[in-house]
Amino acid sequence: MTDTSVIISSPxxxxxxxxxxxxxxxxxxxxxxxxxxxxxxxxxxLKKLGFYDLKHILVNDPHFFQDFLEEITVNVTExxxxxxxxxxxxxxxxxxxxxxQHSKIWVAGCxxxxxxxxxxxxxxxxxxxxxxxxxxxxxxxxxxxxxxRGIYSLRNIKSYAENxxxxxxxxxxxxxxxxxxxxxxxxxxxxxxxLFSVHNxxxxxxxxxxxxxxxxxxxIYFETELQERILDLFYKxxxxxxxxxxxxxxxxxxxxxxxxxxxxxxxxxIYQKVGA
Amino acid sequence: MAPDKKLVERWRAAEILLLGGSAxxxxxxxxxxxxxxxxxxxxxxxxxxxxxxxxxxxEKLFAENSRMQMREVEDKDILNRNTIYIxxxxxxxxxxxxxxxxxDVSEAVWFSKPxxxxxxxxAAEVYKxxxxxxxxSGANQDGAEGLLKLKNxxxxxxxxxxxxxEMDEMPRAAINIGAAEYILHTEExxxxxxxx
Numbered sequence: 039m040t041d042t043s044v045i046i047s048s049p050x051x052x053x054x055x056x057x058x059x060x061x062x063x064x065x066x067x068x069x070x071x072x073x074x075x076x077x078x079x080x081x082x083x084l085k086k087l088g089f090y091d092l093k094h095i096l097v098n099d100p101h102f103f104q105d106f107l108e109e110i111t112v113n114v115t116e117x118x119x120x121x122x123x124x125x126x127x128x129x130x131x132x133x134x135x136x137x138x139q140h141s142k143i144w145v146a147g148c149x150x151x152x153x154x155x156x157x158x159x160x161x162x163x164x165x166x167x168x169x170x171x172x173x174x175x176x177x178x179x180x181x182x183x184x185x186x187r188g189i190y191s192l193r194n195i196k197s198y199a200e201n202x203x204x205x206x207x208x209x210x211x212x213x214x215x216x217x218x219x220x221x222x223x224x225x226x227x228x229x230x231x232x233l234f235s236v237h238n239x240x241x242x243x244x245x246x247x248x249x250x251x252x253x254x255x256x257x258i259y260f261e262t263e264l265q266e267r268i269l270d271l272f273y274k275x276x277x278x279x280x281x282x283x284x285x286x287x288x289x290x291x292x293x294x295x296x297x298x299x300x301x302x303x304x305x306x307x308i309y310q311k312v313g314a
Numbered sequence: 315m316a317p318d319k320k321l322v323e324r325w326r327a328a329e330i331l332l333l334g335g336s337a338x339x340x341x342x343x344x345x346x347x348x349x350x351x352x353x354x355x356x357x358x359x360x361x362x363x364x365x366x367x368x369x370x371x372x373e374k375l376f377a378e379n380s381r382m383q384m385r386e387v388e389d390k391d392i393l394n395r396n397t398i399y400i401x402x403x404x405x406x407x408x409x410x411x412x413x414x415x416x417x418d419v420s421e422a423v424w425f426s427k428p429x430x431x432x433x434x435x436x437a438a439e440v441y442k443x444x445x446x447x448x449x450x451s452g453a454n455q456d457g458a459e460g461l462l463k464l465k466n467x468x469x470x471x472x473x474x475x476x477x478x479x480e481m482d483e484m485p486r487a488a489i490n491i492g493a494a495e496y497i498l499h500t501e502e503x504x505x506x507x508x509x510x
Contacts, residue, residue, distance in 0.1 A: 072408045072436050073418045112420040119404075258389045258405075258417045287388045287402060287417050 044082050050089055051075055057096060062103050064177070065240050066110070068264030074110070081109045108180050112259065116197065117152045117190075117211070119254070120286050121204030124160055126306040128207070131250060131281050132164045141170045141249040144275065146239060147256035148174035151185025151232075152198075157252065158228040159214050163207050167231060173246065175237035182234045188224035195222045239268050244275045251276060254285040262291075269295045276311040283308050317506045321496060324470040325506055328446035330393075331356050332437055334430035334460070336363040336452030338480025342500065343450070344375065347398060349508060352381040358398040359437070361407065361430045363452070373400055391415040401428035408436040424456035434460025443468030448503060449494070450474045452484030462493035472496045474503065 051074060055066045066074060082092055085105075095102045118124055135141045143161075145154045154174035161170045176182055190198075195211065202211040215222040237245065239256070251272050257265050269290065272282055282299060284290070284307040290299055299309035317325075331354075335343050343362060350358065362372065376398065377384040383397040387407050391399070392414060399415070401407035406428055410416030416436075423429035430449070434457060437445050447464050449457045451474060465471040473494035476482035488494050498506065 070410050070416050072410045072416050072439070073420075076408075076418070076420070076432070112418065114419050114421055255419045258419070262390060285389070287405060289388060291390070 113149045115152045118201035123306045124205040143172045143250045144248045146253040174234045252283040257288045329444040331358045332447035334457040335450035338451035361401040406432040409440045430457035431460035438463040438467040445469035448472045451479035453481040455487040458487040
């Protein structure tokens with residue numbers, strides 16, 4: 039299944055990181071190297087490129103970089119991934135959000151939008167549709183086009199429906215879609231409460247104040263120092279007592295940030311901003 | 315039958331014990347977990363295929379019956395000795411660098427997430443000859459390529475004897491590409507792991 043002939047060394051990875059930064063302005067130096075290496079090997083296999091071809095095309099073909107960016111970042115996502123997480127948000131965070139006239143939610147690293155719409159459905163089920171707005175951001179412009187469209191393959195909806203059932207939400211996931219042939223289109227009512235835009239967690243700053251930030255399965259690709267820089271960005275982007283959700287295998291380990299974020303749910307990694 | 319002398323030496327020297335299994339491997343892994351002593355002085359990593367929303371009791375069952383520490387891998391966990399790590403469902407588990415785990419939610423490999431190949435390949439990159447890996451029963455070909463990479467990097471590689479495996483496709487795939495230096499019967503695997 040994998041072409042074992044593609045080999046790339048660690049210094050070559052560093053060389054590519056430097057080249058991408060120099061020519062395209064994206065800094066991958068804080069990304070975890072084992073994952074990054076797998077992604078680069080995958081691109082070389084898909085495009086049938088050797089290391090020198092890859093370097094050449096990265097510098098000389100402006101269109102190639104978009105493909106590269108799309109492949110190098112992992113865009114595997116689901117609606118209601120980890121149903122127990124959505125259940126916990128519903129029980130522990132939604133009551134807090136409902137106390138606001140209007141709440142803003144940021145899904146950072148939203149890829150093709152599935153988690154943004156999951157959150158929108160959760161808000162709708164809680165009766166907060168008109169009182170909430172969800173921002174989805176990603177490093178990658180191409181995946182955001184899909185996110186804005188909000189049309190997903192029916193094949194995937196089946197597994198999303200199973201996730202949905204485990205969340206304990208009422209009704210079924212199909213209440214939120216219109217089925218068109220082999221695709222499911224998210225209801226406009228849900229789309230109206232969302233905005234998708236490009237934001238690079240590595241280099242971009244605070245752009246709004248939020249009651250809830252969800253950034254799940256993004257930190258796994260970042261080394262500890264970069265994680266801490268982004269935790270600082272999230273801290274500054276949250277209102278006092280605002281909530282931060284990380285992936286179910288991602289915990290805050292740094293002592294200084296443990297003081298700034300109180301654990302609300304240790305299994306689902308839901309935190310609340312505390313301190314000044 | 316007493317285990318091969320050279321194999322015993324390599325077993326003693328190994329720092330990391332990798333175990334990969336799929337369909338038909340659960341009972342065997344359970345027995346292995348049960349027999350490993352608390353002072354094994356190695357890091358044990360288990361990759362077993364399972365369904366994502368199947369809230370399995372695997373970790374609990376293993377933990378209750380093991381004399382070693384047991385942990386489901388989380389992002390940036392440190393590899394400790396005398397601990398058994400289990401790859402979580404719906405993630406790939408990688409050795410990020412010396413002493414650190416990494417996780418990844420990218421595409422399934424051989425329809426599997428966790429994939430045995432992914433863990434084995436990254437262990438081969440970092441720990442090389444310090445690994446000993448055993449590929450057990452399973453109904454697909456995940457793990458074979460990973461086992462080959464381990465072998466090529468100097469690790470000790472073992473496949474369960476296909477005649478003993480409940481599902482023989484997985485160990486057979488590894489044997490077919492020459493990834494297994496040793497092909498051991500179930501009893502021989504137990505004997506080896508029981509050797510202090």
